[in-house]
Amino acid sequence: MASYSTNEFRRGLKVMIDGDPCTIVENEFVKPGKGQAFNRVKLRNLRTGRIWERTFKSGESVEAADVMDVDMQYLYNDGSQWHFMHPETFEQVAAGEAAVGDAKKWLKEQDVCTVTLWNGEPISVTPPNHVVLKVVDTEPGVRGDTAQGGSKPATLETGAVVQVPLFIDIGDEIKVDTRTGEYIARASKG
Amino acid sequence: MRSGDGWAPAADRRALELRARVNARIREFMVSRGILEVETPALLQAVDPAAALQPFRVEAGDGRRWLHTSPELPMKRLLAAGSGPIYQLCHVWRDGERGRRHNPEFTLLEWYRPGFSLSALMDEVEALVHHVTEGIRELPAPFLRLSWAEAMTRCAGLADPHRADIPALRETLAVAGVDVADAGGEALDAWRDLVLVHCVEPALPPSVFLHDYPASQAALARIRPGDPPVAERFECYLGGMELANGFLELTDPVEQRRRFEAENRARAAAGLEPLPIDEAFLAALEAGLPECAGVALGVDRLLMWLTGADAIDAVLAFPWERA
Numbered sequence: 001m002a003s004y005s006t007n008e009f010r011r012g013l014k015v016m017i018d019g020d021p022c023t024i025v026e027n028e029f030v031k032p033g034k035g036q037a038f039n040r041v042k043l044r045n046l047r048t049g050r051i052w053e054r055t056f057k058s059g060e061s062v063e064a065a066d067v068m069d070v071d072m073q074y075l076y077n078d079g080s081q082w083h084f085m086h087p088e089t090f091e092q093v094a095a096g097e098a099a100v101g102d103a104k105k106w107l108k109e110q111d112v113c114t115v116t117l118w119n120g121e122p123i124s125v126t127p128p129n130h131v132v133l134k135v136v137d138t139e140p141g142v143r144g145d146t147a148q149g150g151s152k153p154a155t156l157e158t159g160a161v162v163q164v165p166l167f168i169d170i171g172d173e174i175k176v177d178t179r180t181g182e183y184i185a186r187a188s189k190g
Numbered sequence: 191m192r193s194g195d196g197w198a199p200a201a202d203r204r205a206l207e208l209r210a211r212v213n214a215r216i217r218e219f220m221v222s223r224g225i226l227e228v229e230t231p232a233l234l235q236a237v238d239p240a241a242a243l244q245p246f247r248v249e250a251g252d253g254r255r256w257l258h259t260s261p262e263l264p265m266k267r268l269l270a271a272g273s274g275p276i277y278q279l280c281h282v283w284r285d286g287e288r289g290r291r292h293n294p295e296f297t298l299l300e301w302y303r304p305g306f307s308l309s310a311l312m313d314e315v316e317a318l319v320h321h322v323t324e325g326i327r328e329l330p331a332p333f334l335r336l337s338w339a340e341a342m343t344r345c346a347g348l349a350d351p352h353r354a355d356i357p358a359l360r361e362t363l364a365v366a367g368v369d370v371a372d373a374g375g376e377a378l379d380a381w382r383d384l385v386l387v388h389c390v391e392p393a394l395p396p397s398v399f400l401h402d403y404p405a406s407q408a409a410l411a412r413i414r415p416g417d418p419p420v421a422e423r424f425e426c427y428l429g430g431m432e433l434a435n436g437f438l439e440l441t442d443p444v445e446q447r448r449r450f451e452a453e454n455r456a457r458a459a460a461g462l463e464p465l466p467i468d469e470a471f472l473a474a475l476e477a478g479l480p481e482c483a484g485v486a487l488g489v490d491r492l493l494m495w496l497t498g499a500d501a502i503d504a505v506l507a508f509p510w511e512r513a
Contacts, residue, residue, distance in 0.1 A: 029289025034409040035383040
């Protein structure tokens with residue numbers, strides 16, 4: 001099995017920690033006085049999303065994690081699994097609830113997502129930064145009120161609820177930033 | 191970094207100017223105190239074998255040499271020859287030391303004071319820092335002085351730091367919520383350093399000297415007998431960053447040889463190449479090194495503090511990857 005020494009540590013490196021694949025978020029070299037050198041490393045557990053800091057003795061080796069980020073098209077949800085397809089090889093993978101996590105409320109069929117594979121199995125799904133989704137429920141729109149502030153909740157076709165301006169109506173398509181869950185603009189009028 | 195601008199310096203004009211100004215002020219301070227500037231070779235036939243330091247090895251046409259990790263040993267030969275107080279401002283090299291506050295090649299200001307106590311040398315370090323920073327950035331407060339044990343008790347809650355064993359140090363880290371897995375292994379001093387780094391350093395006053403380290407962390411400092419015995423060594427911290435390390439210098443050639451041999455055994459145990467013993471240096475100790483105190487100060491770190499830089503790269507013309 002491949003492994004990395006602490007002096008190869010850098011942002012984005014994928015390593016196995018306590019049996020879980022993790023990515024290095026930050027790596028800091030510290031060396032007190034006349035003593036031993038350490039690496040203070042911020043890690044993200046790719047299965048659980050947990051971010052924490054661990055200190056390693058410099059020169060120590062850590063097992064590499066066989067992790068790849070692949071762009072795949074979201075196909076459909078069969079009730080328990082979310083199915084994705086590689087756009088060139090047409091290879092398909094199915095991700096369970098744990099891997100899809102919060103991404104599920106932004107998944108629209110045909111959209112291209114980043115699927116993180118560990119030993120070939122999906123462990124997390126990242127939706128596109130921006131998605132266009134149809135409003136399926138909201139209070140009736142207020143005509144003419146396109147400039148004034150104020151917002152209301154709107155339910156989207158995927159089940160996500162976002163705050164939208166008062167002029168948005170059922171049937172409108174809106175653009176949302178999936179990283180913040182915020183409304184960006186109206187994409188088309190319903 | 192834009193692609194294609196790898197040729198450009200990392201430090202801006204202001205940082206370059208500040209470095210020139212700091213160098214000039216250092217020399218001004220040294221001249222005013224009658225300390226002689228000296229230059230010693232950077233490529234040596236023998237260097238300090240400290241297991242925690244990795245010198246760069248160079249294959250010369252007439253044999254193997256090492257780049258100095260500090261100018262300490264040749265400067266002590268000058269002291270033994272009766273140089274009186276001396277200083278050197280030079281580049282030194284330490285392989286593998288790269289990070290936010292480390293560059294493998296960096297600038298050290300090292301000076302020696304025959305007849306000085308450790309306390310008198312701390313006064314002088316403080317005076318130098320005042321002289322260099324005056325009118326550029328105001329120092330947070332007068333430097334405090336805390337023994338290593340006081341700092342470990344105040345900041346990490348250890349009741350008896352010198353006697354705390356590995357399980358007690360592990361417990362301290364666990365209580366503080368620090369994940370270090372088994373980074374300290376079997377080495378008591380590594381666990382002490384883990385507590386220092388995670389629990390003590392972040393809680394230190396903005397300007398402080400730590401002194402009286404555990405005897406096992408003496409390096410080239412004298413050990414003061416007592417219960418417990420302590421290393422006559424200090425570390426100067428500014429803004430939570432280690433700035434300088436000072437010793438009441440070990441002058442005993444027998445003890446010095448014993449420590450070099452112990453470091454070489456530690457190197458072998460860690461799978462590192464043992465280094466030749468500097469016999470010229472030991473002969474100088476035999477001839478007689480005057481009682482003295484000495485200190486090495488990281489000039490790049492001082493520049494980081496003066497500019498408020500978060501990373502050493504901001505004060506280096508060409509950091510490691512661009513060198």
